Amino acid sequence: MAPSLLRKVQVWLLKAVAGVFLLLCRLFAPRKPALAGKKLPPAEDPLLLLSATQLAKKIRRKEVSSVEVVQAYIDRIQQVNPLVNAVIKDRFAAALQEAAQVDKLIEEETGGEEVLEDRLPLLGVPLSVKESFALQGMPHTSGLVSRRGVVATVDAPPVALLKRAGAIPVGVTNTSELCMWCESHNRLNGITNNPYDLERIAGGSSGGEGSILGAAGAVIGIGSDIGGSIRMPSFFNGIFGHKTTPNVVSSENQYPPTSGRQNEYISTGPMCRYAEDLLPMLKIMAGPNVHMLSLNTKVDLKKLKFFTIPHDGGSPLTYPVSKELMDIQRKVVERLELDLGIKVQEVRFPELQYSFQIWNTYMGLSDKDGKPPMPFSSLMGEPGRPAWPLWELLKWMVGKSEHTMAAIGLGLAEMTRSSKPLTFITEKKEKLQKEVDELLGTDAVILYPSHTRVAPKHHHPLFRPFDFSYTGIFNILALPVTQCPLGLGEEGLPLGVQVVGGKLQDHLTLAVALYLEKTFGGWRDPGAN
Numbered sequence: 001m002a003p004s005l006l007r008k009v010q011v012w013l014l015k016a017v018a019g020v021f022l023l024l025c026r027l028f029a030p031r032k033p034a035l036a037g038k039k040l041p042p043a044e045d046p047l048l049l050l051s052a053t054q055l056a057k058k059i060r061r062k063e064v065s066s067v068e069v070v071q072a073y074i075d076r077i078q079q080v081n082p083l084v085n086a087v088i089k090d091r092f093a094a095a096l097q098e099a100a101q102v103d104k105l106i107e108e109e110t111g112g113e114e115v116l117e118d119r120l121p122l123l124g125v126p127l128s129v130k131e132s133f134a135l136q137g138m139p140h141t142s143g144l145v146s147r148r149g150v151v152a153t154v155d156a157p158p159v160a161l162l163k164r165a166g167a168i169p170v171g172v173t174n175t176s177e178l179c180m181w182c183e184s185h186n187r188l189n190g191i192t193n194n195p196y197d198l199e200r201i202a203g204g205s206s207g208g209e210g211s212i213l214g215a216a217g218a219v220i221g222i223g224s225d226i227g228g229s230i231r232m233p234s235f236f237n238g239i240f241g242h243k244t245t246p247n248v249v250s251s252e253n254q255y256p257p258t259s260g261r262q263n264e265y266i267s268t269g270p271m272c273r274y275a276e277d278l279l280p281m282l283k284i285m286a287g288p289n290v291h292m293l294s295l296n297t298k299v300d301l302k303k304l305k306f307f308t309i310p311h312d313g314g315s316p317l318t319y320p321v322s323k324e325l326m327d328i329q330r331k332v333v334e335r336l337e338l339d340l341g342i343k344v345q346e347v348r349f350p351e352l353q354y355s356f357q358i359w360n361t362y363m364g365l366s367d368k369d370g371k372p373p374m375p376f377s378s379l380m381g382e383p384g385r386p387a388w389p390l391w392e393l394l395k396w397m398v399g400k401s402e403h404t405m406a407a408i409g410l411g412l413a414e415m416t417r418s419s420k421p422l423t424f425i426t427e428k429k430e431k432l433q434k435e436v437d438e439l440l441g442t443d444a445v446i447l448y449p450s451h452t453r454v455a456p457k458h459h460h461p462l463f464r465p466f467d468f469s470y471t472g473i474f475n476i477l478a479l480p481v482t483q484c485p486l487g488l489g490e491e492g493l494p495l496g497v498q499v500v501g502g503k504l505q506d507h508l509t510l511a512v513a514l515y516l517e518k519t520f521g522g523w524r525d526p527g528a529n
């Protein structure tokens with residue numbers, strides 16, 4: 001059978017299986033009041049349209065008070081959250097008190113603006129926090145019903161560093177169950193909606209962050225990413241998200257904790273509506289490790305090498321990249337060549353078609369002491385009592401399970417994972433790692449689709465569970481990636497692209513993000529008509 005015909009048959013088969021499953025889900029999924037046709041109101045308060053960097057400057061200069069800024073964001077969250085269900089618990093009263101203290105501190109400061117900017121660069125700026133990060137006094141459940149009522153007693157290190165820089169947390173946002181799915185939906189806090197179309201996903205697992213930022217209910221936030229959980233929500237909600245080179249920003253005090261080799265692949269990073277906030281946030285979040293990066297190095301884009309990869313080469317597990325995403329990536333190439341007078345080279349890596357298999361294999365590896373990762377079914381259960389995915393599936397069928405279909409599916413899929421990694425796959429990964437590292441070096445970036453299509457309808461990822469591998473592969477390659485918004489597509493949904501850099505070359509992808517914001521307009525107000 002000709003390869004193209006084989007490809008057509010594969011896609012057709014995937015669609016057929018998806019259709020049957022979608023029907024089943026429609027039959028059994030709990031009914032939700034239709035949000036059809038509802039739209040977000042525009043973000044009218046001018047304070048919502050300033051970057052965190054600009055807000056911090058205005059607050060330091062007493063051109064606006066921190067209380068006014070925090071109140072503006074509280075008002076916006078109260079306006080949009082009933083539609084998007086992104087913030088699952090707020091701390092508005094405490095935030096306003098802290099803002100008043102900031103204004104008082106500024107009033108009494110005698111050292112002048114530079115002292116404040118140096119010591120407290122985010123003084124008085126509101127911050128959104130993904131609920132899987134420990135934020136003292138706030139829920140810390142990661143969407144697990146069995147963790148209902150668990151409250152954090154400490155701050156996760158990057159949260160503590162951002163608070164020490166003067167940022168004021170206003171609330172914690174929704175995640176997928178156990179942060180291991182590309183849609184933020186769980187039985188504890190419900191499902192988060194995309195601000196550009198409430199019937200579509202906000203992405204996962206930092207979907208609450210992506211949605212509240214995209215809805216202008218926050219200006220800066222933080223997420224974690226081991227398969228795409230910063231980059232997919234950033235893409236679907238039209239904002240910037242940076243997956244830092246692993247082990248620069250601490251991932252301690254997050255739930256669930258990583259185990260096995262996963263600590264080499266997880267990244268904590270900033271999620272922002274404005275590109276200029278990414279680098280200052282990363283500088284703060286990196287804390288004592290900031291010297292590992294070159295964030296003070298000026299980047300001349302004309303001296304960078306740019307490569308573009310249009311898709312994964314045709315994996316039978318993933319869907320083809322949509323035309324509008326291929327088109328917009330081509331437009332980025334054209335603009336780069338026009339504006340910088342450079343040539344962007346298209347490259348292909350056949351190993352990318354094994355992205356899912358590589359991600360799945362390496363996520364299951366033991367750590368250097370031979371300790372295997374905690375099984376997902378154990379994370380789903382109570383301590384010492386793993387869940388039984390098959391039993392949970394039967395309970396789900398009659399609406400009695402505390403778990404989502406995605407978590408049950410992952411638990412079932414895990415049962416099929418082979419204990420011994422396939423040499424065929426490890427060889428592919430080693431080859432890909434070597435070639436990509438050589439190509440990137442310390443002076444190049446690669447453009448790659450953030451996903452196969454714009455934000456899908458709710459639950460649809462269940463029928464295309466492998467498309468996340470467009471982001472997941474870079475976790476295993478341990479490379480920094482910035483997801484950059486590129487305006488809205490035909491259906492008014494955000495377009496975007498991943499900008500991939502060499503290890504520890506985060507400053508390069510952040511510089512390209514600034515260029516792409518200038519050239520393609522950055523974040524768009526979902527309420528604007």
Ligand SMILES: CCCCCCCC/C=C\CCCCCCCC(N)=O
Binds near residue numbers: 462
């Ligand atoms: C019912 C469908 C579920 C079965 C799907 C099995 C194959 C998919 C395997 C793993 C999907 C993991 C998705 C990871 C999303 C991002 C996670 C993260 N924290 O970065």
